[in-house]
Amino acid sequence: MTHTQAPDPEAAQAAIEYCYAQGWSDGLPLVPASQPLVAEFLATTSRAPDEVIGELEQVGRDCTVYLAAVNAAMAGCLPEYFPVVLAAFDALMRERAARGGGWQSTSGPAPMIVVNGPVRHELGFNTSGGAFGPGFRPNATIPRAIGLIVRNAFGIRPHVLEQATQGLPGRWSICLAENEEESPWPPFAADGGQPAGVSAVSATLLRTCEFVDNRHTPDPEQLLWDIADTISRTGSLIFRDTSAGVVFCPEHAQMLAGVGYGKPDVQAWLMEHCGRSGADLRRAGKNGLRGIARFADPDESADDTFTRILPSPRHVPLVVAGARNAAISMVVRVFGEWSGTATPVEQLPAARERPAVGLTP
């Protein structure tokens, strides 16, 4: 770009301030969306602009493909990312929590979006170090687009219909492109029913993440005990069942696979060993059950009983992400439960012939 073609910074600043003044921003500057830009987004999908892709009945609002495109453009997405935004949104709308009161919840959950397949490299996703961000445009802007859709299309705004008590770090910024190249296991999308090699997106809502740094044991079972200890914290237990996934670093995943553990083996091990004694639960005021909700029951009779908390493999989603440079994995606490499905990314025939995004100036 020559100097004479450089955009007018004052016009850009005025447009950014205009977007702030309308109340559209999540706090960071927005890219002002214009019709020509949004048309480029809409050209990447066969779906009609007025197709409704999500409804929140309780607030009487919905989101169309067109509104998703405007918000994705404002989030800083490139038009080429739009099919991934649509797939991520479809995947999220399969989550019971997201269709219900999740976006309004005091827990302030964060979507965790997982991308699999060739689209990761075609669009320039970060698939290795720093998986939870920041630093990479598709990983950063796609979850932001989801946040803007919730804010603007659904009208769920902080302090009004959005009632997060504290929210959590990483809200609207977690988009993992799985490190399939260094994972010993089938891609996460395969657990969601999509064949390997297909570009697909999975999503769920998280209440937080916590690292498990275990670099020194050569014993896979010690690693699993370490992860189980983190999963079994009482703080996150509010219902009878819980759901906690693990985003394994490649080194931990390879160590487990090296002794023959597949994902189902890891899930079964964690389901068996994660939980607390009745005495521990009572000490934290969470031993009683009224329906499915935990409460402080003075009854001590179950003190010696070990209570398991992960009811099925679907409650233990396993992803491999990050660099192979250290043995650090992440426990991710799922809000509600993952739908267990992955959504394919639409790819129009014309779009396949476009040059890779990273090559365009």
Next chain:
Amino acid sequence: MPALPSRGTTPGPPNLILDPTGTTTTTRAAKPKAPRARRPASLRGATVGLLVNTKQNAAPFLDELGRLLKERYGATGLMARTKVNFAQPAPDELIKEMAASCDVIVTGIGDCGSCSASAVADGIAFEASNLPAAAICSDAFGVTADAMAELRGAPGYRYATTPHPVAVLTPDQVRERAAQVLDDVVALLTA
């Protein structure tokens, strides 16, 4: 360029900055005003519907209110129902069932982000079935309850509040709270 649906935005020059909300103030103002049920002069002889949203302490709170409405205000019948999904407005069938048997409704306790808003939405839905309703929310959720009322075409919809938090109260404290909010509930339900 494919034709873009206007979704309430005014067609303008190509470089118009697009509205990501799909709404305009005009469409909001055009929303029909939600109806409000006629209030009885008193609760004497009334059947009170109690819609419990499963939040911790909601059931004993509403049970105690029902007891007090009978004891002190002459209500004669109680009909308690539970809304399984507290985050969502009550299903139509449940509203219809309660409307067929009850004279007034008490619903709550709205003490979370989604359930406070949906308690108010339920109150407004009962009003549309000509049932005076008193929704009860904890006082930490006024803004979200008011926002829901506006979304449902009932700006300024009045509901009763009790101090936050409710979930940690002992049974005695719950009864005390119910007694404290009793007069407000009666004022909301009667002319």
